[in-house]
Amino acid sequence: MNLKKWLFLFWTTLVVGAAGSLIVGLILQLTDTVKLNGAADLFVNVGILLGVGVMVSVYSQMGFFAYMMINYMGTGVFSRMTWQYIQIVLAALALLELMFFRTFVGREGGGDSDLILGIILLAIAVIVAYLKVKMTNRSAWIPTMFFMIAVTIVETVGVLKIGVNQATAWIAAPLVACNAYQILILHRVLKPRARS
Template sequence: MNLRKWFYLFWTTLLIGAGGAVIAGLALQTVNGGIDFKSTADLLLYALILFGYGVLVSVYAQLGFFAYLILNYMGIGVFPRKAWRYIQLVLAVLALLELVFLRTFVSGDRSVASDLILGVGILLTAIVVSGFKMRGTNASAWIPTFFFMTAITIVEIIGVLRIGVDSATIFILVPLVACNAFQILMLHRVLKPASI
C-alpha cells in the first residue's frame, strides 16, 4: 500500500462516517423529537455538529481497523493459518454471546430485548458484509471479515454500551459499522497492484 492509496482510504472513510452520523442523528431527531429548531440555521448547525462527530467516529473506526490488521498479522505469524481462522470464529461467537447475554446476567437491570436486537443486528450485518467480501475475493476471507465486523465492532462500542442509552448506541453504531464495512470491503481493492 502506498501513501496515495492510504490517503484515499482515509478520506473516503471520513466521509462515510460523517454521512452515517448525519443520517443517524437526523433520523433519531425525527423519531425522538428532542430538539426544537428555531430556524434553518439551527438545523444546519446541528447537521454540521453531526458531521464533525461522524468524522471523529470514522477516525476511531480506522484505529480499530489498523489494530485488527496488526492483530491478524500477528495471529497468522503465531498460529497456523487454518487454526487462526477458527480462533477468530470462536472469538467472534464469544463476543456476540457476551454482548447479548452476559451483560444482562451480570447487571440484572438491563433489558434483554435491546441487547438481543443489537446482537442480532451486528450478526446480520457481519454476515452480509462477509458475503460481499467473499464474493469480491475468495472463500477464505469470510471468517476474518466476520471476526472484524463482530468482535472488533463490539470492542469499539464498549464505551457507549456502558452508558446504557439505546439512542446513544444507535448514534455511534451506524457510522461505526458503515466505516468498518467500507474499510474491510475496500481493503483488497486498495491493495491490488496497479496495472502497468
C-alpha cells in the same frame, strides 16, 4: 500500502462516517420531535452530526488497523487453521458478551436492546462477509466475520455503557458502516495498479 492509498482510505472512510452519522442523527431527531429555532440551529446541528461522524470514522479506522496488526501477528504465530478457529471463538464470545453476559452476569446490559443489537450485527456481518467472499475468495469469510463482529463490539463498548438506545444507534450505525466499507474496499486499495 503506500501513503496515497492510505489517504484515499482515510478520506473516503471519513465521508462514510460523516454521512452515516448525519443520516442516523437526522432520523433520530425527526422521531424525537426536536425543535430547531431557525437556520442557525439547523446548521449547528448538521455540523455536530457531521463532526461526530468524522470522529467515529477515525475511531473505526484505529480499530481497523489494530485488527490488521492482530491478524498479521495471528497468522505469524499460529497455523492458518488454528488462527481461523481462534477468530471464530473470539467472535462468538464477543456476541455472547453483548447479547447475554452483560445482562445476566454483569447486570449492566440493556436487555432486549443488546439482544437486538447483537442480532443486527450478526446479520450485517453475514452480509458483509458474503460480499467480501464474492469480491475476493472463500478464505475471507472468517476474518471478515471476526472483524465485523468482535472488533465492532469492542469499539461500541464505550457507548453501550451509557445505556441510551438513541446514543447507541447514533454511534453504532456509522461505526458499522465504516467497518463494512473498510473491509470491503481493502482488496481494491491494496491491488497493484496495472502498468501501461
